Amino acid sequence: KAGVTQTPRYLIKTRGQQVTLSCSPISGHRSVSWYQQTPGQGLQFLFEYFSETQRNKGNFPGRFSGRQFSNSRSEMNVSTLELGDSALYLCASSLVAGPTDTQYFGPGTRLTVL
């Protein structure tokens, strides 16, 4: 079974631009969560989608948004990029959306904002 895939793997943008990151979950998984990893803050939860509905949202500004499609693929968008948005963005998929479900992580998208 193929793992979680994320595209692109690397991105360089400038301040003020917007960016869209994509995540394809493991086949059959219906839940996708997004996390941001920075050296100072560690892994921070962004949002979680299940069956095209956002179920949980982390403490991030409204510039961060996401969506999930009917095939469970998910995208996240960051508008008006700031230098502090430079980070590794990880998505994780699980079969359903329960607290005891194992979440399987993708390799991440490394975003650099100049």
Next chain:
Amino acid sequence: ILNVEQSPQSLHVQEGDSTNFTCSFPSSNFYALHWYRWETAKSPEALFVMTLNGDEKKKGRISATLNTKEGYSYLYIKGSQPEDSATYLCAFNRGGGNKLTFGTGTQLKVEL
């Protein structure tokens, strides 16, 4: 504010040593505690999902215990090998979905 703390921050051990790390989490509203191993340039790899007080899980040379009443979990590695070098993360779930709150991890380096 939900705090998940891990100690030590980093650890250097010799091949063959046994080692353990600690994860502390809030003891209220507990649903699950997840352990992950994250090697450089790879994806975080799930090790265990622990739910019951007194739970003990094992995977090869790695095992973990859980105390939900006092809010801690221990991860043990027996006979450390260089391939065990990684950052070990714990993450707390207080229910209501998949939201994980991660600790900052313990970085383990196993030297020959």
